[in-house]
Amino acid sequence: MATVNDNYLKLKAGYLFPEIARRVNAFIEANPEAQVIRLGIGDVTEPLPQACRDAMIKAVEDMGDRSSFKGYGPEQGYAWLREKIAAHDFQARGCDIDASEIFISDGSKCDCGNILDIFGDDNIIAVTDPVYPVYVDTNVMAGHTGDINEKGEYEGLVYLPVTAENNFTAEIPTQKVDLIYLCFPNNPTGATATKEHLKAWVDYARANGSIIFFDAAYEAFITDPSLPHSIYEIEGAKECAIEFRSFSKNAGFTGTRCALTVVPKNLIGKSKDGSNVELWKLWNRRQSTKFNGVSYIVQRGAEAVYSEEGQAQTKALISFYLENAKIIREKLTEAGLAVYGGENAPYVWVKTSAGLTSWDFFDKLLQTCNVVGTPGSGFGAAGEGYFRISAFNSRDNVNEAMRRILDKFK
Ligand code: PLP
Structure with a gap:
């Protein structure tokens, strides 16, 4: 029988994003009315530039x-x-x-x-x-x-x-x-x-x-x-x-x-x-x-x-996401959380509150605010106690997610 590349068997079984999906799906099943906002993934949301x-x-x-x-x-x-x-x-x-x-x-x-x-x-x-x-x-x-x-x-x-x-x-x-x-x-x-x-x-x-x-x-x-x-x-x-x-x-x-x-x-x-x-x-x-x-x-x-138009349009896209990041930074700070990044980057790195682990914080945010982020520990052991929030989303979603967090955390 053909043998396989055993190195693949050493991989930690696709842990982070499947586990996020599992917890979010379980939550939605139990709370079908909840309007969940996903600020977890690093995919863009806005359409391609016209140019x-x-x-x-x-x-x-x-x-x-x-x-x-x-x-x-x-x-x-x-x-x-x-x-x-x-x-x-x-x-x-x-x-x-x-x-x-x-x-x-x-x-x-x-x-x-x-x-x-x-x-x-x-x-x-x-x-x-x-x-x-x-x-x-x-x-x-x-x-x-x-x-x-x-x-x-x-x-x-x-x-x-x-x-x-x-x-x-x-x-x-x-x-x-x-x-x-x-x-x-x-x-x-x-x-x-x-x-x-x-x-x-x-x-x-x-x-x-x-x-x-x-x-x-x-x-x-x-x-x-x-x-x-x-x-x-x-x-x-x-x-x-x-x-x-x-x-x-x-x-x-x-x-x-x-x-x-x-x-x-x-x-x-x-x-x-x-x-x-x-x-x-x-x-x-x-x-x-x-x-x-x-x-x-x-x-x-x-x-x-x-091209000239391409440059203007990509700049506008970046400014849009950076403004999202600014809103996230400001609102989370107002909510009493320590935040890093998000000034020259589309990701805000948040210190979890009250000594919660990254996954505890994930559950708390999902259950109390219906907002999804990414547990920092999924990116490595030193990410424990941190949480990633992505600015890749619509302004409405960002504003609504921050309103809910302020409401529950402040
Ligand atoms: N490098 C980093 C640090 C990323 O975060 C990503 C995507 O999220 C990529 C590379 C992947 O880029 P690409 O879409 O060009 O494959």
């Missing part, structure tokens, strides 16, 4: 005409999209990133996992705690960890706690790690990183020959002009960092699917025989072999983000 829709409709028309029809596109993505990204997202911010270093994909989630294909199995890997679970689970699947322990941590991974005590920025490790996942603005804590903090990581990575995986899926939410949007704004980062970006949260592409990964040309890893290998070449080979590119129509939609 993106117009560009995609035009692209569909292109596909209907022999002279403009497109078959397989370049695996790396069309040059017209990569050049706009390089110019707007990187060069305009002083980052020396060339279009040839950008790879278009159908999502940052896939890229964060797929990138492990080009790295060896013997790297020491560090993640923050709490963390976007994809970084951990993809390493488990790849066999980079041992079993999970009673604390919910996988043997072999280095966990870097982020809590209010360290302002939600991990301490630079004292031991040597080879691969480090950083995510700013952060999911789930909503924390941001200053240039100084990122510089400390870049200095560490260069001193130790480590590679930083920098997930900037939420960079568009940065409004504080002093904060870096890209790790390449830090000198030396091209020698030690791969950056992931996505159109999911800035332009509402969660269901449309388009993202990008930057692999600088001078980024080096070591082969088993000790020779230097350019990571760009390996990623290019990986993508050309296992990926056939993002659809022409979707890439035209993503390109429209960089």
Whole structure:
């Protein structure tokens, strides 16, 4: 009989979101009249910008005409999209990133996992705690960890706690790690990183020959002009960092699917025989072999983000969600809760009240306010005692959820 990848059996059985769904469904069954408001998930709610829709409709028309029809596109993505990204997202911010270093994909989630294909199995890997679970689970699947322990941590991974005590920025490790996942603005804590903090990581990575995986899926939410949007704004980062970006949260592409990964040309890893290998070449080979590119129509939609109208419309989308986050922050503070994040990020990270565990707080909010959030402990052991509220929702839902919380908690 065919054998399976036993590493999958080590995975903590899809615990967080199925458990949320189970509790919400049980509650609704028992209370069919309740109007439950879900502020738990990180999916966008507002429609695609007009500029993106117009560009995609035009692209569909292109596909209907022999002279403009497109078959397989370049695996790396069309040059017209990569050049706009390089110019707007990187060069305009002083980052020396060339279009040839950008790879278009159908999502940052896939890229964060797929990138492990080009790295060896013997790297020491560090993640923050709490963390976007994809970084951990993809390493488990790849066999980079041992079993999970009673604390919910996988043997072999280095966990870097982020809590209010360290302002939600991990301490630079004292031991040597080879691969480090950083995510700013952060999911789930909503924390941001200053240039100084990122510089400390870049200095560490260069001193130790480590590679930083920098997930900037939420960079568009940065409004504080002093904060870096890209790790390449830090000198030396091209020698030690791969950056992931996505159109999911800035332009509402969660269901449309388009993202990008930057692999600088001078980024080096070591082969088993000790020779230097350019990571760009390996990623290019990986993508050309296992990926056939993002659809022409979707890439035209993503390109429209960089038009004048696209820029205005995506800015308006971000401002809308940030205003939601501001309302959540203000109302929860008024309700006596300690809140973090939500200023340059769509997530508000809440300290649970009266020493409740994350799941106790979840139940309390569901039962007394009919509001759903995400228990912080689901993102890692150090998330215990915290709770994530997402600003991705309609204004009416946010206002109503906050009214109920104020009513019950104040
Ligand atoms: N990275 C982080 C930190 C996320 O929170 C998410 C989605 O929630 C993603 C990546 C996934 O992005 P995409 O929709 O491009 O796969």
